[in-house]
Amino acid sequence: MSKVDTTLWGKFMIGQLFDIYKPNVYHTREVKESTDGIPYIVRSKFNNGMKYRVLKTNSLETSPSGVISFGSENASFFYQEEEWCSGRDIYYIDTRSLSSWTCRFLATCLDVIAEKYTYSFGLFPDLLKKETILLPIDKEGKPDWSYMDAYMRKVDNRAKKNLDCLQSVITPQNL
Structure with a gap:
């Protein structure tokens, strides 16, 4: 795919588009690793932020699927x-x-x-809400969610091919 042209994209303040939440925090000692459990998301840049999967118990309050x-x-x-x-210092954008x-x-x-953010200058919800993001826009100047969906489907199809x-x-034989 060619480079994405962002010249006609619009700027949006994150806090005007989405709500941001802080889920319950579970320390490693409070969860039990389980291969068929749910993701335990921590402050990692790897594996979608997942440290490992943990056993889902009745006392464990989970965060919803479909969020960032x-x-x-x-x-x-x-x-x-x-x-x-x-784990600690994890948040989610309700998408x-x-x-x-x-x-x-x-x-x-x-x-x-x-x-723009580092370990010593963390990105907390109040800061993220004030940040602006460039996004494709529709005819009304609103985020073009349909375009974003279609674009990523094309990327996925190309990767599969x-x-x-x-x-x-x-x-x-040829390895």
């Missing part, structure tokens, strides 16, 4: 496609009204904001 999580000190944005629980594809597009746009092509070329 971020850690204050690492300021990485991840789409959470299933319910999850979190449940948007498709998963749109959320992935949005998370990529949010990563530009993250570059490339993987299929690689798999047809790479076989156990």
